[in-house]
Amino acid sequence: MIKTIIFDFGDVFINLDKAATPRELKNCEVPELTAGLLEKNLQYEKGLISSEEFVGAYCSEFEHLQKEQVLKSWNAILVDFPRYRFEFLKKLSEEKDYQLILLSNTNEIHIDWVRKNVPFFEKFQQCFDAFYLSHKINFRKPDAEIYQFVLEKHKLDPQECLFIDDTKENTDAAAALGIHTWNIEPTREDVIDLFTAKQDIF
Structure with a gap:
């Protein structure tokens, strides 16, 4: 579960x-x-x-x-943040059925751009129970240490966690620790379809 x-x-x-x-x-x-x-x-x-x-x-x-x-x-890598994805997360956060954690490889320059160009970024951030950016915690995916950091800090059972990432190398590393994963394909899949795409584990 x-x-x-x-x-x-x-x-x-x-x-x-x-x-x-x-x-x-x-x-x-x-x-x-x-x-x-x-x-x-x-x-x-x-x-x-x-x-x-x-x-x-x-x-x-x-x-x-x-x-x-x-x-x-x-x-230039940063394109846009569709608001409907924020609305999906906001609803998920309000329902309080799951602990929500963000775990991203990123950096100060990119986050500064996001803060300036995504008006709802602060509210997006507040939807999470924990918000981990690689440049803030000194770990990056796919190194095992970053996943172990999250598991240990929140006392999580890997079998009770789902990790969603678009990079297979990252989901493979999480899976090796027993975490359920969804290697999302952004050209044909969308995070808002989470409960359809992964209905076998929910």
Whole structure:
């Protein structure tokens, strides 16, 4: 019996265009990222470096880049947050049948964009019993530590949890710990259909 639902954020609630950032960087004459910058991306998602250090790393690696170009390219992945998904979550929260947790790989620059561009973001956040962003807790998916952190902090039985994420690597890692999962396919599935799609475990 499911008692806790753990949601990802990107391509579960907010729509993403994952090809947009590389595309924008190419437009800025950055053909591909070096191994060093890819490592900086991971460090930034874990909150191990500041936004200033992160942007500075790009501008140091590619001296023609301006800070504004980095920010525009980095945020290009973020598309929109359909309000009907927020309404679905709000109703779920009001019914109080499940503990609701958000667990997202994200970073300060992206969350700043969301706060500025999604008028109901604060109310969305308040729908959750716990709200975990990778750069705030210094863990990121699919590392096992991030799931263990949530399980231990809330004293959860994995068999009573459902984790929803659009990245198979992330749901596979959760499943390895005994958590029920839904690897949602955003081009043909929607989180609002949760109780139809996963009716076998509810």
